[in-house]
Amino acid sequence: MALSWNKKDGRELRIYENADELSSNLAEYIAELSESSIKERGVFAIALSGGSLITLMGKLCEAPYNKTVDWAKWYIFWADERVVAKSHADSNYKLVKDGFLSKVPIVHSHVHSINDMVTAEQAAEDYEFVIRQLVRTRVISVSEINDCPRFDLILLGMGPDGHVASLFPNHSVLNEKEQWVTFITDSPKPPPERITFTLPVINSASNVAIVVTGASKSEAVHLAIDEIGPDLPELPARMVRPINGDLVWFLDLSAASKIEGVKFSE
């Protein structure tokens, strides 16, 4: 690892030489959390995002993890989804199916994707209902602070504009406090219709990791992580602060290049 840094506010930064090194360490991090959750609760409830994250978690499908992880105890969710058919190239479900689910033996009935046959509003409502049932049966744990679902791990990517899941800068959904899953029909990044976990759900997880590579995201990483003036626009990645959980940023050197005070050795 190039650098590991615990910020005073509890956030941890793990910065790697390149995407390959990041990938290896991300796989180990996920496998360790899977093991500890299964030991403690008997299951592992993990929410994934789309985008570059899925390629970056690819080493989890390889040795030793393909044999050592207790895949039968995994329950899969999506922190956000595009409201398109599951077979569509824009579908986060399809991305995960092709890049991950097709390579490891996860129980089919443990994979909870959205209903792609209904409107975005209905899909968000249905997905929240599914999550409520699984909180009731304790497949997903519950936050003692606010009754929100407490996922064992939520994995997020971040766009160059600082969006996470489908929470975009200055969008009204950033203020959603009641719903667990909501929808948007005006995503600035296509496709426009999406469902997304809300900030209260993300911030109630036991563990959240934000995984970011590439220089095009370095400015957003700086704005999300560094202490900057009070006039900062609402940047979703900056608003990820688990109340009673751990947040780790996985970054490559390019993505981390504008963080203040980070000095890299040659």
Ligand SMILES: O=C1O[C@H](COP(=O)(O)O)[C@@H](O)[C@H](O)[C@H]1O
């Ligand atoms: O649209 C989305 O973008 C973000 C970031 O994607 P990336 O390819 O820049 O890593 C992703 O995390 C989110 O799930 C997806 O819907």
